[in-house]
Amino acid sequence: xxxxxxxxxxxxxxxxxxxxxxxxxxxxxxxxxxxxxxxxxxxxxxxxxxxxxxxxxxxxxxxxxxxxxxxxxxxxxxxxxxxxxxxxxxxxxxxxxxxxxxxxxxxxxxxxxxxxxxxxxxxxxxxxxxxxxxxxxxxxxxxxxxxxxxxxxxxxxxxxxxxxxxxxxxxxxxxxxxxxxxxxxxxxxxxxxxxxxxxxxxxxxxxxxxxxxxxxxxxxxxxxxxxxxxxxxxxxxxxxxxxxxxxxxxxxxxxxxxxxxxxxxxxxxxxxxxxxxxxxxxxxxxxxxxxxxxxxxxxxxxxxxxxxxxxxxxxxxxxxxxxxxxxxxxxxxxxxxxxxxxxxxxxxxxxxxxxxxxxxxxxxxxxxxxxxxxxxxxxxxxxxxxxxxxxxxxxxxxxxxxxxxxxxxxxxxxxxxxxxxx
Numbered sequence: 001x002x003x004x005x006x007x008x009x010x011x012x013x014x015x016x017x018x019x020x021x022x023x024x025x026x027x028x029x030x031x032x033x034x035x036x037x038x039x040x041x042x043x044x045x046x047x048x049x050x051x052x053x054x055x056x057x058x059x060x061x062x063x064x065x066x067x068x069x070x071x072x073x074x075x076x077x078x079x080x081x082x083x084x085x086x087x088x089x090x091x092x093x094x095x096x097x098x099x100x101x102x103x104x105x106x107x108x109x110x111x112x113x114x115x116x117x118x119x120x121x122x123x124x125x126x127x128x129x130x131x132x133x134x135x136x137x138x139x140x141x142x143x144x145x146x147x148x149x150x151x152x153x154x155x156x157x158x159x160x161x162x163x164x165x166x167x168x169x170x171x172x173x174x175x176x177x178x179x180x181x182x183x184x185x186x187x188x189x190x191x192x193x194x195x196x197x198x199x200x201x202x203x204x205x206x207x208x209x210x211x212x213x214x215x216x217x218x219x220x221x222x223x224x225x226x227x228x229x230x231x232x233x234x235x236x237x238x239x240x241x242x243x244x245x246x247x248x249x250x251x252x253x254x255x256x257x258x259x260x261x262x263x264x265x266x267x268x269x270x271x272x273x274x275x276x277x278x279x280x281x282x283x284x285x286x287x288x289x290x291x292x293x294x295x296x297x298x299x300x301x302x303x304x305x306x307x308x309x310x311x312x313x314x315x316x317x318x319x320x321x322x323x324x325x326x327x328x329x330x331x332x333x334x335x336x337x338x339x340x341x342x343x344x345x346x347x348x349x350x351x352x353x354x355x356x357x358x359x360x361x362x363x364x365x366x367x368x369x370x371x372x373x374x375x376x377x378x379x380x381x382x383x384x385x386x387x388x389x390x391x392x393x394x395x396x397x398x399x400x401x402x403x404x405x406x407x408x409x410x411x412x413x414x415x416x417x418x419x420x421x422x
Contacts, residue, residue, distance in 0.1 A: 008056030027410035095227030133160030231398030251291030313362030328378035
């Protein structure tokens with residue numbers, strides 16, 4: 001087998017760097033390995049070690065990264081329940097950890113709160129196309145005047161977008177213009193902003209985190225890890241022809257991905273959400289984990305009136321249950337405000353578990369707890385199969401989806417086959 005017949009997919013995580021050697025001609029996984037991420041020195045040391053461990057030296061590399069905290073995004077919008085909420089949903093789908101959401105005209109205090117959240121990128125949205133542009137222009141001006149020196153993805157009202165961009169560029173704020181996340185009320189268009197956020201992440205964020213000396217690491221990374229995984233989830237749902245749910249339990253955070261089939265009534269009928277419906281979605285719970293996030297999981301369990309979890313798989317099960325509750329129920333932006341962004345998961349037919357604890361023996365227990373959570377305040381999938389992504393193929397499938405779609409599809413099919421065999 002020549003080097004042209006294989007590729008190596010690498011996920012550089014905050015704790016471990018995981019590599020998978022893929023046979024491109026046979027569309028199959030050959031080997032996988034994981035090593036500790038060497039963020040204390042140079043992440044390339046761990047990356048190169050993981051590639052060598054799977055025999056991938058000299059093969060093309062497809063790399064995603066969440067090292068150094070991944071992508072921290074702040075959203076600045078107009079109304080809290082409309083454009084700011086739409087921006088929040090799009091940011092999560094782009095693989096970001098949304099660390100701050102501001103709505104309405106920015107004040108001095110709002111700028112201070114934005115600065116304190118330490119974002120890597122600002123997603124500036126506001127107004128439907130042809131609607132009110134005053135708040136978008138005001139917020140662009142305030143960001144420019146305060147010189148936060150952060151890259152801005154500008155995805156608001158198309159009628160005033162060029163003027164907003166001019167206000168920022170005149171103060172030398174890096175700006176990427178893209179399509180409106182909410183061109184019309186109830187119509188959410190995530191793809192242009194998602195692509196722009198990915199571009200800014202690769203151009204500005206990876207190198208700025210000082211994870212590696214020189215430019216080689218930045219040139220290798222193609223996506224934030226959650227963005228790559230969501231691409232794999234989308235591919236999996238397309239091939240399954242049904243709703244898919246993925247729960248990824250990590251040491252610091254627990255991520256939930258869902259890809260649902262569009263519902264015509266939700267798009268046009270009385271159930272329509274003014275902030276739009278994102279059928280392929282991700283939420284990240286930064287307070288739920290099994291290592292550095294263990295205390296947060298225990299505190300959240302108390303708030304949810306769950307028993308205090310024991311170690312390892314009990315922690316993982318509790319983190320997964322609470323993350324699913326939040327994903328399905330949505331969240332409230334404050335006391336007395338309605339919940340938004342919830343997901344109807346009843347039609348999900350495949351539930352996939354991921355994360356080290358699940359891959360190394362606790363997966364069935366964790367997914368059993370999730371699918372048996374009848375007191376969680378959300379409607380459970382009624383005919384779902386459960387499977388563990390033991391070979392960690394979702395990230396690899398997402399990384400290969402554009403350049404090697406047939407290979408990516410074959411990797412996704414291994415999870416479908418595992419689900420059918422249960």
